[in-house]
Amino acid sequence: MHWADYTAQTLKERGDIHVCASGITPSGEFHIGHIREILSAEMIHRACLDLGLESKYIFIVDSMDPLRRVYDFLSSDYEKYIGVPLAFIPAPDENGNPTQGDLNYAEYFLKPFLLSLEKIGVKPEVVMNHEVYEQGKFAEKIDIAINKKNEIKTIIENISGRELPVDWFPYSPIGSNGSMDGVEVINYEKPYVYWIDENGVEGKSDINKAEGKLPWRIDWAARWAIHGITSEPAGKDHGSAGGSYDTGIPICKLLGGEPPSKMVYEWIQIKGMGPMSSSKGVTIGPVEALELVPPEILRYSIARSKVNRHIDFDTGNTLFEMADEYERILSEASKKIEGELSRRQEIARKTNNGALRLSQINRGDDPKNSWAGVSFRHLALLAQIKSEDSEVWESLRKSGHLEKSPTTALEERLERMRSWINGPHFPEDSKIEIQKVISEKAKQNITEEQKNFLIKLKNRLEKCEWDDNSINNQIRNTAKEVEITIKDAFVAIYWLLIDKNNGPRIVSIISELERIEVVDLFETISNTEN
RNA sequence: GGGCCUGUAGCUUAGUCAGGUAGAGCGACGGGCUUUUAACCCGUCGGCCGCGGGUUCGAAUCCCGUCAGGCCCGCCA
Numbered sequence: 003m004h005w006a007d008y009t010a011q012t013l014k015e016r017g018d019i020h021v022c023a024s025g026i027t028p029s030g031e032f033h034i035g036h037i038r039e040i041l042s043a044e045m046i047h048r049a050c051l052d053l054g055l056e057s058k059y060i061f062i063v064d065s066m067d068p069l070r071r072v073y074d075f076l077s078s079d080y081e082k083y084i085g086v087p088l089a090f091i092p093a094p095d096e097n098g099n100p101t102q103g104d105l106n107y108a109e110y111f112l113k114p115f116l117l118s119l120e121k122i123g124v125k126p127e128v129v130m131n132h133e134v135y136e137q138g139k140f141a142e143k144i145d146i147a148i149n150k151k152n153e154i155k156t157i158i159e160n161i162s163g164r165e166l167p168v169d170w171f172p173y174s175p176i177g178s179n180g181s182m183d184g185v186e187v188i189n190y191e192k193p194y195v196y197w198i199d200e201n202g203v204e205g206k207s208d209i210n211k212a213e214g215k216l217p218w219r220i221d222w223a224a225r226w227a228i229h230g231i232t233s234e235p236a237g238k239d240h241g242s243a244g245g246s247y248d249t250g251i252p253i254c255k256l257l258g259g260e261p262p263s264k265m266v267y268e269w270i271q272i273k274g275m276g277p278m279s280s281s282k283g284v285t286i287g288p289v290e291a292l293e294l295v296p297p298e299i300l301r302y303s304i305a306r307s308k309v310n311r312h313i314d315f316d317t318g319n320t321l322f323e324m325a326d327e328y329e330r331i332l333s334e335a336s337k338k339i340e341g342e343l344s345r346r347q348e349i350a351r352k353t354n355n356g357a358l359r360l361s362q363i364n365r366g367d368d369p370k371n372s373w374a375g376v377s378f379r380h381l382a383l384l385a386q387i388k389s390e391d392s393e394v395w396e397s398l399r400k401s402g403h404l405e406k407s408p409t410t411a412l413e414e415r416l417e418r419m420r421s422w423i424n425g426p427h428f429p430e431d432s433k434i435e436i437q438k439v440i441s442e443k444a445k446q447n448i449t450e451e452q453k454n455f456l457i458k459l460k461n462r463l464e465k466c467e468w469d470d471n472s473i474n475n476q477i478r479n480t481a482k483e484v485e486i487t488i489k490d491a492f493v494a495i496y497w498l499l500i501d502k503n504n505g506p507r508i509v510s511i512i513s514e515l516e517r518i519e520v521v522d523l524f525e526t527i528s529n530t531e532n
Numbered sequence: 533g534g535g536c537c538u539g540u541a542g543c544u545u546a547g548u549c550a551g552g553u554a555g556a557g558c559g560a561c562g563g564g565c566u567u568u569u570a571a572c573c574c575g576u577c578g579g580c581c582g583c584g585g586g587u588u589c590g591a592a593u594c595c596c597g598u599c600a601g602g603c604c605c606g607c608c609a
Binding site: 008025026027029035036039064067068070071162163164174182215216217218219220221236237238239240241242243244245246266268269310311312314320322323326327330346347349350353354376377379380381382383384397401402403431432434470471473474475477478488489491492493496503504505506507508509510 | 534535536537538544545546547549554555556557558566567568569570571572602603604605606607608609
């Protein structure tokens with residue numbers, strides 16, 4: 003059974019109404035790791051619906067979280083905003099300077115991310131956390147937290163093993179300069195928290211407004227209660243013993259809520275580069291990813307892995323494998339079952355089908371409609387030697403991959419394939435560049451005998467039938483005639499045509515090219531000294 | 533120091549929650565397509581399931597121990 007279905011089944015025991023949630027702090031560019039946060043919850047949500055439960059999916063944006071420090075992509079002008087909630091800070095421009103517009107910092111980073119989510123079919127109910135504070139929905143929980151300050155302190159200290167300062171207070175008010183840093187609480191009289199900030203200014207914060215916030219560990223527990231969250235997968239940073247999930251559970255109960263059961267997902271890493279980190283520039287943005295990877299396959303990359311396994315996000319060779327795996331599972335799903343399946347095969351099939359189902363952009367879409375019918379590898383090959391899409395379709399019809407017109411799924415694949423090929427992530431060894439003239443490297447690698455062969459071959463290619471069969475025959479016959487091995491003959495052609503000593507079946511490539519193009523290239527070899 | 537996760541074929545892994553003869557993909561190798569490498573098709577090889585103990589008629593699966601790798605433990609999610 004797929005992990006999302008399994009989770010949904012577990013949730014069913016708890017009740018019939020569910021709220022699945024994700025929470026992310028918009029402190030910088032969103033990256034592919036955040037997609038896992040989102041999709042883990044969203045897939046559970048879909049699985050709940052598929053199980054006949056009532057469910058909604060909310061995406062809580064931690065817009066009330068303060069700016070921690072001046073990140074590398076920000077100018078030093080942001081110094082003054084440290085400690086200020088992200089919703090109350092102006093968005094940066096492309097140079098990292100604060101802008102004058104209406105857009106705040108949180109929205110600035112959120113907006114493009116939401117667009118990407120739309121493309122992968124995620125339609126969350128977006129909750130801006132600072133608005134929840136503004137609406138006074140946190141007030142009751144803040145009041146309880148302050149009244150039960152010592153109990154909460156004990157929970158945090160016992161479970162996390164961390165010692166809190168003597169003047170610790172379960173609410174951080176915003177001081178006179180807008181920052182929560184260095185503000186000391188001096189009194190609480192519902193609904194006001196009285197404080198003195200680092201400039202010596204005194205003031206009060208109304209807990210019914212966004213004039214301060216709960217510290218993270220309590221904030222999280224409080225929102226479970228406020229929104230009635232029943233499922234919130236969290237990154238493994240929260241999952242370790244004594245982490246915020248562990249303290250959140252008893253705190254949530256203390257605040258009168260029923261916490262979700264703990265679920266921890268592993269992180270996505272970029273292959274060979276360790277964990278995703280905005281500050282180190284080790285990121286692939288969802289926007290960038292979606293330019294390369296079809297949306298259902300991006301979803302599949304999350305759906306196929308169990309939550310507790312880390313994912314190596316790799317835009318190189320493994321992308322070929324993953325995309326082809328998607329196609330394969332898809333075609334297996336529609337195959338008729340022959341004979342009895344063993345229990346294990348049954349499980350595998352169910353899991354795969356679950357992954358396919360949850361990978362669809364729109365819930366309920368038939369996975370079969372996303373079938374492209376061509377492997378990524380083959381498409382990559384064609385996309386590189388055919389500049390016009392129509393030529394690609396023509397070739398696919400010839401090879402029997404395509405009957406009539408390409409499906410939308412296939413058209414979109416080709417479009418992304420082209421941006422993948424032209425971008426920096428396409429694997430070097432999969433690149434095929436048809437040469438216009440013989441390269442220096444090729445000259446050095448081609449012997450005198452091979453050169454003779456190529457010149458002879460050119461003459462024949464000028465007039466032979468232009469199909470795989472006769473081109474191949476010309477090559478073999480010519481090789482025989484000049485007495486070089488078939489292998490040497492092909493190696494020479496590879497060097498001339500693609501500047502490498504091997505590659506895909508070269509005859510097929512030649513026949514896909516225009517005769518004139520090939521002959522012109524062959525022409526350039528006769529002018530070389532060896 | 534505390535804890536989490538992972539360890540199954542060369543590589544990526546399924547199967548572990550519900551114990552019942554170890555599955556798949558890729559790669560490699562071989563073959564087919566009058567063709568030779570990365571399009572298509574078929575086949576073969578390949579696993580003391582990290583190691584040691586225990587429970588059981590039976591363990592990859594449960595229990596204990598052990599080793600190895602990855603990761604988390606600041607109001608950073």
